[in-house]
Amino acid sequence: MSRYWSAVVHGLTPYVPGEQPKIANLVKLNTNEHPYGPSPLALAAIQAAADDGLRLYPDPNADALKAALGQRFGLAPQQVFVGNGSDEVLAHAFMALLRHEQPLWRPDVGYSFYPVYCGLYGLQQRAIALADDFSIRPADYLPQGGQQAGAIVFANPNAPTGRLLGLDEVERIVAGNPQAVVLVDEAYIDFGGTSAAALLGRYPNLLVVQTFSKSRSLAGLRVGFALGSAELIEGLERVKNSFNSYPLGRLALAGALASVQDEAHFQRSCQQVMDTRAALVAELEALGFAVLPSAANFVFARHPQHDAAQLAADLRARAVLVRHFRAPRIEQFLRITVGSPEQCAALLQALRELV
Ligand code: PMP
Numbered sequence: 001m002s003r004y005w006s007a008v009v010h011g012l013t014p015y016v017p018g019e020q021p022k023i024a025n026l027v028k029l030n031t032n033e034h035p036y037g038p039s040p041l042a043l044a045a046i047q048a049a050a051d052d053g054l055r056l057y058p059d060p061n062a063d064a065l066k067a068a069l070g071q072r073f074g075l076a077p078q079q080v081f082v083g084n085g086s087d088e089v090l091a092h093a094f095m096a097l098l099r100h101e102q103p104l105w106r107p108d109v110g111y112s113f114y115p116v117y118c119g120l121y122g123l124q125q126r127a128i129a130l131a132d133d134f135s136i137r138p139a140d141y142l143p144q145g146g147q148q149a150g151a152i153v154f155a156n157p158n159a160p161t162g163r164l165l166g167l168d169e170v171e172r173i174v175a176g177n178p179q180a181v182v183l184v185d186e187a188y189i190d191f192g193g194t195s196a197a198a199l200l201g202r203y204p205n206l207l208v209v210q211t212f213s214k215s216r217s218l219a220g221l222r223v224g225f226a227l228g229s230a231e232l233i234e235g236l237e238r239v240k241n242s243f244n245s246y247p248l249g250r251l252a253l254a255g256a257l258a259s260v261q262d263e264a265h266f267q268r269s270c271q272q273v274m275d276t277r278a279a280l281v282a283e284l285e286a287l288g289f290a291v292l293p294s295a296a297n298f299v300f301a302r303h304p305q306h307d308a309a310q311l312a313a314d315l316r317a318r319a320v321l322v323r324h325f326r327a328p329r330i331e332q333f334l335r336i337t338v339g340s341p342e343q344c345a346a347l348l349q350a351l352r353e354l355v
Contacts, residue, residue, distance in 0.1 A: 008120070008122075011119060012116075012119055012120060013115075013116065013119060014116060015112060015113050015116045017031070018030045018031040018321075018323050019031075019321060021321065025319065026319050026320070026321055027319060027320040027321065027339065027343050027346045027347060028321050028337075028339075028343075029320065029321060029322050029336050029337040029338075029339050029343060029347060030321040030322055030323045030335075030337065031219075031323070031337065032188070032214055032296070032297055032298050032337045033213070033214075033217070033337065034214055034215065034216070034217035034219075034269065034273065034297065035273070035338075035339045035340040035343060036217060036272060036273075036340070037217050038216060038217040038218045038221075038255070038259055038265075039216075039258060039259050039262035039265040039266070040265075041258040041259070041261065041262045041265070042216075042218065042255045042256070042258040042259040042262065043255070044258070045254040045257065045258035046221075046251045046254055046255040046258075048254065049250045049251050049253075049254035049255075050251060052250075054249075054250055054251075056250075057246060058246055058248060058249055058250045058253055059253065060245050060246050060247075062082045062247060062248055062253055064253070064257055065082055065248070065253055065256050065257050065260070066080040066081075066082060068257055068260045068261065069082075069225055069227075069260060072260055072263075073195075073197045073200075073227055075197070075200065076230070078230040078233060078234075079200065079227055079228060079229065079230055079233055080225060080226070080227060080233065081225060081226040081227075081228075081233045081236045081237065081240070082223065082224070082225045082247055082248060082256075083223075083224050083225070083226075083240065083247050083248070084222045084223070084224070084247060084252075085211065085213065085222040085223065085224045086185070086187055086209050086210065086211035086213070086224025086225070087113060087224070088222075088224065088247075089209050089224040089225060089226050089236070090113065090114075090117065090183075090185065090209060090224075091117055091120070092236050092239045092240055092243075093181075093183055093207060093209065093226065093236060094114075094117035094118070094120075094121050094123065095117075095121050095239050096235040096236050096238065096239040097151065097181045097183070097207065097232060097235050097236070098123060098150070098151035098153065098181060098183065099121055099122070099123050099150075099151075100150030100151060100180075101150060102124075102147075102148060102149060102150030102151075102180075103123070103124035103125050103126045103149070103150055104118060104123050104124065104125045104126070104149065104150055104151045104152070104153060105125075105126050105128055105141060105149040105150075105151070105152045105153075106125060106126075106127060106128065106152070106153050106154060107127070107128055107129075107130050107136055107154050107158065108127040108128060108129050108130060108328075108329070109130050109134065109158070109160075109161060109327070109329055109330055110153075110154060110155055110158060110159065111155050111159045111160075111185060111187075112325075112327070114153055123150075123151075124150070126149075128140050130158075130161070130329075133163075133292075134158075134161045134163055134292055134300075135163050135165075136154055136156075136158060136163070136165055136169075138165070138169045138170075138173050138176075139172075141173045141176070141177070142172075142173070142176040142177070143176065143177065143179075148177070148179060148180065149177055149179075149180045150180060151180050151181045151182075151183070152177060152180055152181070152182045152183065153182075153183040153185065154183075154184065154185065155184075155185040155186075155187060156170060156184050156185070156186060156189065156193065156196070157188045157189070157191075157192075157193055157294070157295040157296040159185075159187065159188065160298070160300055160323070160330065160333070160335040161292055161300050161330075162188070162292055162293070162294030162295060162296040162298060162300050163292055163293060163295070164192070164193050164293075164295035164296075166194070167194045167196065167198065167199070170184060170196045170199070171196075171199055171203075174196070174199060174203045174205065174206045175203065177205065178203075179205075180205060181205050181206075181207055181232065182203075182205055182206055182207070183207045183208075183209060184196045184206070184207070184208050184209070185209050186209060187209075187210065187211045187213070187214055188214055188215075188295070188296035188297060188298075189210065189215075190214070190215035190266075190270050191214075191215065191270055191273055191274055191277070191295060191296050191297045192274055192295040192296075193295045195208060195210075197227050200227060200228065200229070204228075204229040204231060204232070205229075205232075206228060206229075207226055207227070207228040207232050208226065208227045208228065209224065209225070209226045209227075210224065210225055210226075210227070211223070211224040211225075212224065212225075212256055212259060214297055215266065215269075215270050216256075216259045216266060217269065218255060218256070218259060221251070221252050221255050221256065222252060223248060223252050223255075223256045273297050273338050276338050276339075276340070276341055276344060277294060277297070277299065277338045279341070279344070280299060280336075280338055280344045280348075281294070281299055283344070283348050284299065284301050284336075284348075284351075287303075287348070287351055287352065287355050288303055288304065288305065288355060289301040289302065289303050289355075290302050290303075290304065297337060297338045298335050298336060298337045298338060299335075299336050299338065300330075300333050300334075300335050300336075301333060301334055301336060302332045302333045302334070303355055305355070306354070306355055307332070308324050308331060308332045308333055308334050309324055309326070309331070311324075311334060311351075311354060311355075312324035312334060314350075314354050315347070315350055315351070315354070318350040318353070319350075320346060320347050320350045322334045322335065322336045322337075322347070323335040323336075323337075
C-alpha cells in the first residue's frame with residue numbers, strides 16, 4: 001500500500017503468471033509454450049529487421065501484418081487488430097467493448113486474467129458454473145428470466161480445462177446475444193478446433209482473439225490479434241491509440257508477418273503437438289489419471305489417489321514444472337503442457353515414481 005497510489009490500484013488483484021524459472025534444465029510444462037520453436041523464416045525476418053537497424057519507429061498501423069492476417073482469414077485489413085500479446089488485446093477489448101451497464105458473463109472456470117481486467121476497468125461480472133463434466137453449456141449464455149449479458153467472454157478451447165465448444169455451439173451463443181459483444185479467446189484453437197472467425201461475416205457482435213504465443217511458438221515476441229467487424233475493430237484502435245500509438249516493434253512486426261507466411265511449418269508443428277498429446281493422454285490414463293478431453297496444447301488431469309498440489313511440488317523437486325491452480329473446483333487438477341516427446345517422457349518417468 002502506498003499513499004502515492006491512485007484509488008484504482010488499491011483495489012487491484014494482479015494476475016500471477018506461471019513460473020518462468022531462472023534455472024536451466026527444468027522440464028518446463030507449466031505455461032503452454034510450443035516445444036518446437038517458430039518458423040525459421042520468422043527468425044530470419046527478425047534477424048533481418050535487426051540488421052536493418054532499429055533507429056526508426058515501426059509502422060503504427062501494422063499494415064503488412066494486418067493484410068496478411070486478413071488474407072489468411074478471408075477478412076479486410078480493417079477487420080484485424082494487433083497488439084502486444086493477446087493479453088494486451090484482451091485488455092483493450094475489456095475497456096473498449098465489454099464494459100456496459102449490464103454485467104459481463106463468463107464461465108466460473110476460465111482464463112484467470114478475465115476477472116483481473118474486470119477489476120481494472122470496473123466491470124460487473126457474473127460467473128456462470130461449468131457443467132459437471134467441465135464443459136461450457138451454451139444454453140446458460142442465452143438471455144433468460146429478463147436478464148441479458150452486457151458482454152460475454154470465454155476461451156475456446158477453455159483454459160485451463162482444454163475442453164472445446166463446436167462451431168455450432170459458439171454460434172448459438174453469438175446469435176442468441178445480438179445486444180452483446182461476444183469475445184471468443186482462441187489462444188489454443190489451432191490444436192484441433194475450428195475458429196469462430198468463420199462466423200464473422202454474419203455477426204457484427206463477435207470478436208475473435210488469437211495469439212502467436214502458442215501455435216506459432218513466438219511467446220517471446222509478444223504478438224496477439226483480434227478479428228471482428230470493422231465497427232468493433234475501430235473501437236479497439238481508439239483505445240490502443242490512447243495508450244500507445246505503436247502497438248508492435250519492428251522485430252515483432254517482421255517475425256509475425258513471416259510466421260503467417262509459413263503455413264507449412266505452422267500446420268506441421270501443430271500436428272506434432274496433437275500427436276504427442278494423444279500419446280501423453282494414453283500414458284497418463286495408464287498411470288491412473290482422469291484426463292479431460294483436450295483440444296489444446298495442454299491436458300488437464302487429476303489422480304483420484306493423489307493430492308494435486310503435492311504432486312506438483314513433488315514434480316518440481318524432480319525438475320519438472322507443471323501448473324496447479326488453488327481455485328475452487330479445479331484444485332485437484334494439474335495442467336500439463338504437451339511438450340516434446342522427450343519432455344513428456346521425463347514427466348512420465350517422474351510420475352511413475354510418485355503415483
Ligand atoms: N488467453 C488464454 C486463454 C491464455 O491461456 C493466454 C496465455 N496465458 C493468453 C490469452 C495470453 O497469451 P499471450 O498474451 O501470450 O498472447
